[in-house]
Amino acid sequence: MKKLSFIFxxxxxxxxxxxFELNTLIDxxxxxxxxxxxxxxxxxxxxxxxxxxxTKVGLFPRFMFGxxxxxxxxxxxxxxxxxxxxxxxxxxxxxxxxxxxPAFAIGYDSQGHGNYHKDNKRYDIKSKGVFLTASKNYxxxxxxxxxFGANYSLETEDKDDEINLxxxxxxxxxxxxxxxxxxxxxxxxxxxxxARGFLNASFDIHFSxxxxxxxxxxxxLQNDDETEGSDRTLTLLYNMTF
Numbered sequence: 001m002k003k004l005s006f007i008f009x010x011x012x013x014x015x016x017x018x019x020f021e022l023n024t025l026i027d028x029x030x031x032x033x034x035x036x037x038x039x040x041x042x043x044x045x046x047x048x049x050x051x052x053x054x055t056k057v058g059l060f061p062r063f064m065f066g067x068x069x070x071x072x073x074x075x076x077x078x079x080x081x082x083x084x085x086x087x088x089x090x091x092x093x094x095x096x097x098x099x100x101x102p103a104f105a106i107g108y109d110s111q112g113h114g115n116y117h118k119d120n121k122r123y124d125i126k127s128k129g130v131f132l133t134a135s136k137n138y139x140x141x142x143x144x145x146x147x148f149g150a151n152y153s154l155e156t157e158d159k160d161d162e163i164n165l166x167x168x169x170x171x172x173x174x175x176x177x178x179x180x181x182x183x184x185x186x187x188x189x190x191x192x193x194x195a196r197g198f199l200n201a202s203f204d205i206h207f208s209x210x211x212x213x214x215x216x217x218x219x220x221l222q223n224d225d226e227t228e229g230s231d232r233t234l235t236l237l238y239n240m241t242f
Contacts, residue, residue: 021137022145023056023064023091025168026200026216027113028182029128030147031103031135033093034058037241040066044235048072048115054087062093068111084118087111087127102136102146112155113218114231122155124224124231125198126189128166129153142172153188162188178204180214186223196221212237 021032023040034040038058045051052070059065068087071080091107108130112123133149148167168182184198202216218231 022170022178022180025147025170025180025182026202026214026218027125027128028147028166028168028184029091029105029107029109029131029133029149030145031093031097031105031133033062033091033105034064036061039240039242041238041240042235044070044233046114046233047231049075050115052111054111056089063091065090070116072115081116083116084121097136102134104132104134106130106132110154113233121157125184125186125218126153126155128164129155142174143170144172145170147182156188158189158191160188160190164188176206178206180204196223198223210239212239 022030023032023034024030034056035058040056042054042056043051044054050070050072051074052068054066054068056064056066066089068089069083071082073080087110089107089109089111091105093103093105095101095104097103109128112125112127114124116123128151131149131151133147135145135147137143137145146167146169149165151164151166152161153164164185164187166182166184168180170178170180172178180202182200184200186195186197198218199220200216200218201220202214205213205215207213214235214237216233216235218233219227220230222229224231
């Protein structure tokens, strides 16, 4: 009996060691935040030789702020198509997670996914805009987190300004891999061929506590006619403290 108790305690300690907090799933925000003095630098590679560079900083114990900027045709013999503006994001967690309740956060994110269309002033997948999100984490053979929220995108040149919903989860697989999945109802996007919403998934490879490679697959339901199988991207994340 004592041996079984020691084994159980050991497994619990291992699970606790692998627990962590995501501030974003793939594009959907969570209630997780960077702590004061933490920073995240990202480089995202996407279709048409696109590249978005970004950084997020924990400015206060419950508040983080970030900026992004990018372009298409970065690699190759064409002139880069620089985006018209720098994108911003910010998040305030107003309620911490407890054993009974999830954490809650409000924020803003103007960075969408894919190519930026200057005529319509929007990305392939609209930015979240203003959002409210909640997250609850559990210990089940590692970390298991559930996340859900609502958002209102400011990319409304198409006159489609409905409130949108999103949800997702993350699950650690061992001490190196994290499986992430998210679903966006896309109620605010009438241009979609199929009204199925956006289902995205990723495998996050944690080479260390500082360096993460995110292999993402967007639009698995193929809402966009140009999507064949999925819209594949690579994102490199580097975390540091200062």
